[in-house]
Amino acid sequence: LTGAGTSAAAEARDKAWGALMKAAQDGDTRAYEAVLSACEPFIRAVAGRRCRDRALLEDVVQETLLTVHRVRMTYDPRRSFQAWLSAIADRRAIDALRKRGRIALRETHDEEAFETFADPAAKDLDEPDAGLVIAALMEGLPERQREALELVKVKEMSLKEAAQASGQTPGALKVNVHRAIKALRARLTGGGS
Amino acid sequence: VTSPNQELIARIAAQGRPVRRLGSPGLRAIGWLALVAVLGCAVVMRWADLADFVRRTGGLLQACAWLMAIATGVSGVIAASYVSFPDRSRRWAWLPLPFLVLWLALSGIGCVGLPIGPDAHSGSCVKFILMTGSPITAFLMWRLWRAHPIDAGLTGLLAALGAAGLSAALLQFFHPFAITALDLALHLAAAAILMGAGLLLGRLAKGRLATV
Numbered sequence: 001l002t003g004a005g006t007s008a009a010a011e012a013r014d015k016a017w018g019a020l021m022k023a024a025q026d027g028d029t030r031a032y033e034a035v036l037s038a039c040e041p042f043i044r045a046v047a048g049r050r051c052r053d054r055a056l057l058e059d060v061v062q063e064t065l066l067t068v069h070r071v072r073m074t075y076d077p078r079r080s081f082q083a084w085l086s087a088i089a090d091r092r093a094i095d096a097l098r099k100r101g102r103i104a105l106r107e108t109h110d111e112e113a114f115e116t117f118a119d120p121a122a123k124d125l126d127e128p129d130a131g132l133v134i135a136a137l138m139e140g141l142p143e144r145q146r147e148a149l150e151l152v153k154v155k156e157m158s159l160k161e162a163a164q165a166s167g168q169t170p171g172a173l174k175v176n177v178h179r180a181i182k183a184l185r186a187r188l189t190g191g192g193s
Numbered sequence: 194v195t196s197p198n199q200e201l202i203a204r205i206a207a208q209g210r211p212v213r214r215l216g217s218p219g220l221r222a223i224g225w226l227a228l229v230a231v232l233g234c235a236v237v238m239r240w241a242d243l244a245d246f247v248r249r250t251g252g253l254l255q256a257c258a259w260l261m262a263i264a265t266g267v268s269g270v271i272a273a274s275y276v277s278f279p280d281r282s283r284r285w286a287w288l289p290l291p292f293l294v295l296w297l298a299l300s301g302i303g304c305v306g307l308p309i310g311p312d313a314h315s316g317s318c319v320k321f322i323l324m325t326g327s328p329i330t331a332f333l334m335w336r337l338w339r340a341h342p343i344d345a346g347l348t349g350l351l352a353a354l355g356a357a358g359l360s361a362a363l364l365q366f367f368h369p370f371a372i373t374a375l376d377l378a379l380h381l382a383a384a385a386i387l388m389g390a391g392l393l394l395g396r397l398a399k400g401r402l403a404t405v
Contacts, residue, residue: 027209036202037199040202065202074341076217080280
């Protein structure tokens with residue numbers, strides 16, 4: 001009896017949504033908003049059978065709503081609205097999973113992307129006092145080199161902006177940054193004075 | 194509880210202009226096929242040598258192969274139309290397969306005992322299939338894309354298969370010699386080019402859908 005009751009309720013809901021969609025096809029925007037709002041949990045349930053990731057699932061729900069809008073002329077009111085809607089939601093979930101799979105194949109995880117030095121010892125600079133060590137070493141640099149390094153690398157100014165701020169030419173800035181980095185590297189690896 | 198997508202829903206609903214419901218996929222396909230048939234008949238009546246066509250396809254094998262080419266074309270167009278609707282089964286895509294297999298098998302059997310080729314006309318067959326198949330594919334995709342197919346690649350592929358079958362059937366009216374193995378291979382290559390283009394165009398067109 002419970003199964004029959006559930007089935008009858010689903011059928012009644014299908015008919016009600018179908019009637020609203022038919023009205024939406026005829027230009028009734030209130031019916032359109034009502035049917036989209038009412039069927040959103042249904043879309044989430046259908047797409048959720050394939051998508052476990054909550055963020056991806058939300059993307060699929062939104063993409064399905066947009067697709068419903070684009071293809072609403074293909075709904076035939078004599079047929080089941082839920083079958084039509086679930087086919088769209090299911091297809092969008094498959095598309096989203098495939099897209100994520102393709103992206104995962106060509107992108108690197110952030111943790112690896114943040115690796116900066118091949119030498120493991122150099123990564124010790126990630127320690128909390130690394131900034132202080134660098135700052136202390138920079139103090140020992142000639143004025144023009146320190147200024148160039150600060151503006152271009154620390155403050156991330158463009159060469160043009162740094163040239164305006166320092167009065168050095170872009171060419172001189174490039175040379176000074178290069179020399180400063182070379183000097184710092186030599187001091188860090190123990191090659192400097 | 195307010196839905197997180199309520200704003201999007203309101204925006205979509207505000208753009209809910211009246212739309213004309215598309216007819217059933219079967220009827221749509223029949224309409225397109227009728228138009229292609231009328232144009233094909235006009236071309237045949239104007240330029241083909243019917244007496245020669247009857248002489249060459251007079252044998253049971255050749256006639257069956259020709260009919261299977263038509264069946265592949267017709268079933269390809271019908272399948273594309275059904276697949277372009279979201280709630281119709283993807284299994285419609287298998288509809289042209291038996292006709293395609295029979296067409297290839299019968300054409301292959303017809304090649305037995307004939308020289309393999311090549312001959313002077315082989316290149317013109319490819320050109321004919323591509324030149325008639327391309328506008329048919331373009332026309333079908335233009336009509337099919339009114340439904341914004343959610344499986345766009347498959348829809349494009351089936352439309353191109355239908356166009357290739359119909360073009361190959363039409364080619365028989367302008368093919369003044371028996372089909373050799375090389376001819377068949379070239380016909381297949383032309384059909385494959387069309388289908389590849391249909392698949393690619395379908396996928397490219399998928400990303401060009403209107404957004405809200």
